[in-house]
Amino acid sequence: MKPRSSSWDHTSTEIKTRAAGLFRMRLDFFCLICLTLAAFCLVPLPGAWAHAPGSQPIGIDARIGETIPGDIVLLDEQGRAEALGAIIRKPTILVLIYYTCDRLCPQMLAGLAAALPQLGLTPDKDYQVITVSFDETDTPAKARHLKRNYLKAIEQPFPAGAWRFLTGERKNIQALCAAAGFTVRKETHGFAHPTALIILSPDRRITRYIHVSKFSYGVAYPITFPAASLSRALTEASRGEASAAPKSWFLYCFPHEPEKQQRFFRILMMVGGGTIIGLALFFVYLSLSGRKPREGKRS
Amino acid sequence: MTGKKGSARYTSFYQEPGRYKGILSWLMSTDHKRIGIMYTLALLSFFAAGACAGLLMRLSLIAPGKILSAQTYNEVFTVHGIIMIFLFVIPGIPVAFGNFFLPILIGARDVAFPRLNRLSWWLYLTGAAIIFLSLSLHGRPPDTGWTFYAPLSVESQANISVAVFGVFVLGFSSILTGLNFVTTVHRLRAPGMGWFRLPLFVWTLYATGWVQMLATPVLAITLVFIILGRFLGVGFFDPAKGGDPILYEHLFWIYSHPAVYIMLLPAMGIISEIIPVFSKERIFGYTAIALSAIAIASVGSLVWGHHMLTSGMSDTARVIFSLITFIVAVPSGVKVFNWVATLYKGSIVIVTPLLYALSFILLFSIGGLTGLIIGALAPNLKLHGTYFIVAHFHYVMFGGAGFAILAGLHYWFPKTTGRMYDEVKAKIGWLVLFIGFNALYFSMFILGYQGMPRRYFDYPPQYFTGHLVSTIGSWILAAGLIIIFGNLVRSAFKGKKAPANPWQGRTLEWQIPSPPPAENFEKLPVIRGDRYEVKRKG
DSSP states (O other), X not given: OOOOOXXXXXXXXXXXXXXXXXXXXXXXXXXXXXXXXXXXXXXXXXXXHHTOOOOOOOEEOOOTTOBOOTTOEEEOTTSOEEEHHHHOOSOEEEEXXXXXXXXXXXXXXXXXXXXXXXXXXXXXXXXXXXXXEOOTTOOHHHHHHHHHXXXXXXOSOOOGXXXXXXXXXXXXXXXXXXXXTEEOEEETTEEEEEOEEEEEOTTSBEEEEEEOOOOOTTSSOSSOOOHHHHHHHHHHHHTTOOXXXXXXXXXXEOOOOOHHHHHHHHHHHHHHHHHHHHHHHHHHHHHHHOOOOOOOXXX | OEEEETTEEEXXXXXXXXSSOTTHHHHTOOOHHHHHHHHHHHHHHHHHXXXXXXHHHHHHHXXXXXXXXXXXXXXXXXXXXXXXXXXXXXXXXXIIIIHHHHHHHTTOSSOSOHHHXXXXXXXHHHHHHHHHXXXXXXXXXXXXXXXXXXXXXXXXXSSHHHHHHHHHHHHHHHHHHHHHHHHHHHHOOOTTOOGGGSOHHHHHHHHHHHHHHHHHHHHHHHHHHHHHHHHHOXXXXXXXXXXXXXXXXXXXXXHHHHHHHHHHHHHHHHHHHHXXXXXXXXXXXXXXXXXXXXXXXXXXXXXXXXXXXXXXXXXXXXXXXXXXXXXXXXHHHHHHHHHHHHHTTOOOOOOHHHHHHHHHHHHHXXXXXXXXXXXXXXXXXXXXXXHHHHHHHHHHIIIIIIHXXXXXHHHXXXXXXXXXXXXHHHHHHHHHHHHHHHHHHHHHHHHHHHTOBTTOSOOOGGGHHHHHHHXXXXXXXXXXXXXXXXXXXXXXXXXXXXXXXXXXXXXGGGGSOSSOBTTSOSSOOXXXXXXXXXXXXX
């Protein structure tokens, strides 16, 4: 055991002074980082407000007995323009959704695909299905993709012309939604909208709304349409008989991304980024300052 | 315990006179070895408490409703989870063996910040005390499961805030330990101890230290959000107020998946120390094992989403998380292959630490490979809510980290206590534990595959046989634990005196007396040439 030398004492004091200085410097640096981060958090985020959803209410204003204008022009799956007057010439199930939806819309289409073979009616002769996207950015290519998917989901031969997936320009879509009494709202990620099937007679009159009012969790088809009532609705539509407006409530399909969450994520990102940068600096500091083996108290 | 080393007499750290006497000489100590011993004893006490809760759950499951009511069952499985995860297995190896052996293994006299180390220990005790307070306070013990999922944890009438605050305090203990260990490895390596001469256990503690510093703050802030939600109604996780419950799951698993590696990496480190010693072979692929620890720590921080494959994420996110989960299996596989390659053609000595190490390889491989089954998207959808997950989890946590802790306890027992344990009893204990473990948890794989949902206190009659086998397994496992710890406790007082190097180990802890003196080394060792070879200065 070596007795403690005076040079060791000297070095020790020097190290202590240097360490205290370094500590103060690091403390200042730390405070600076905290203040900068806090300042960032207070800056309003333009992006967050720009996407603020509109405040107009959404819902269904039942327009039983009214006629959908025949001059509304929509694009078919191949991108060809066609007027509704030419498309609707038989009892029709009209589905208003948007094609990028990953919430209720695909479940509605799946439920419909499961119900169609059980209707006891001949597709393309007794009825047809028309799906229209109210999102003007949806393209015929997306529509083709969906069509392929849901025709396959029917799991038996189904005439391709009897289920059409249409897209359109904003003014035509708005005219269709207005005529059907559908109010939808653009949100940050998608749309908030009501869910229902609209039954049209061969002369484009609205004869019935079938509301989607139940969503079952944990089953293969969360949304189902009873074949009997769908079939009856189509038969009535073929005779032009309008029913009363439904009294049942309906489900809303909406994306859940509140606008303030964007700001929250931004704060998280900055704090997380700060932590990673802080630790990276710590690593650099440790690596640069190198090894400092210590003698023990007794050495 | 005054021992002899060569010709010079020395005083072991147990006998070293300090400023304080009695219990304070321990609680106020900054000696990394004393802190390590205190952590070990605390950890094992909490493990005993958690195991009792586990046994009670298993007992209840062979006669649902007769022993525990549904509410009590929820409370017992939550308490089992909180104690085992936050008080035992996460702090586990770093605080117990890391504290005791990290400075010795790198040739240092203590950790870089001894007083910070003592603060970590006090914080750990405080956190544990707060958690136990949440069980005994007026009101119900926590009943949400150890994951504290929102919105249940925000709305539950149980003492969630207290328990969550306890975990928050434990988090700080963990961060400070990580910081301390990382600085120690950078700063205090003995002369000549280059990065690629570090023992592999040190490499894993180093990687773990970074994970602790990086991931634990996320848990801390998440838990603060829960407390704010409960007291001030701030709706971070409440959709009605613009929050999102999925956000909680993300934040929670951003910490809690890396936490799996906080538990497992040092466990792998212990196995990497034991296998070369008892196969009398140089470890195969040192660099690959060392770097795979870093790879696991970094890639393992990006896989948290696989806990949420059924929670409602986009398909893109699910596919990516599933893919990274497969990637993180690669470095773990590298380690397993290297261990087996080390054993190949070695002069294997079958002693208890090696038996635990070998069973670690087997059980961890089962845990890891079933992890790939549930990490793949399609099977996960079927298995996620079932006992399959419980089985996988326990094979990794207990079969992995738990068996490594037992391996370490036996391997370093002569060094920490200065006495030898009884080899025959230790082997019997291992065998009983191994049988009990597999009966208890393998039956859960089958139950899960058959569709038994996890967290339920009751079940339809067709699952009875599986539950019965599992519960009988829990009794065998408990018997094994009693034999093992009975043997260790008895040997700590009455065992034969241990020599400095009973296993002919080549790392530094075996070059100093058992138990070590207060500052480990008379003179700091100088490492030259061969990786673990030690020559004294002067």
